[in-house]
Amino acid sequence: MPREIVFKVRRDGGIETELSGFPGEECISEAEKLQRLLAGLGLKLELADFALKPPEMIAAELGREERRAAGRSGPREV
């Protein structure tokens, strides 16, 4: 599964972010790396909310990816 980071930048400059496809705790270290890089670029981030994805959401993402790898993008009629 590829690693994916999605940032949504709100009108006021606030950010919502979602990291997917990172094994173990790597998503946390990747987020910290990004935060350091951003601080160097003049953008300071203050954490307002944080949640690990629930296992069922991760399973759904993995399922989507497996279907994509098998050449199917969703349900199909037989």
Place this chain on the structure above:
Amino acid sequence: MSHIAKYQTKIVLPWHSSAALRERDPAWQMLREAVELAAEELDGRVVPYIVDYYNTATDCDFGIVTPEFRRGVGIQVQPGTGEVRFLYDDYGGYKLQALKICERIQQNYAALALSRALKELNYEVELTEERDENGARRLVLRGVS
């Protein structure tokens, strides 16, 4: 494992007392880019000073005037700390027009910085726009590696 997080953001530039160093600093260049982009998007222009209700001018590091708010919004980078502050006179009911400019600069700056940071970590970056539940512009950056 994967996660979801929300952040507030603040622009704090590296402070240089020399104008030449400020010109060359990537973060300062990015702020200029964010300001120019905001001016273009709001049909405005970049100016070196803004005015108040009495037409008194105040110099700033960057400024934007738009057809909606001709007094303009100024950006001043605080000497020493590098903190970015917005400056405007909204007397007479111009608060929303001034805020619109400030927010547009902040949003553009955040998107530029995120794009650059993702690229530095070797992500392929795609930028799209969408509308939030209130119809406001939301910028979406998707980085894949």
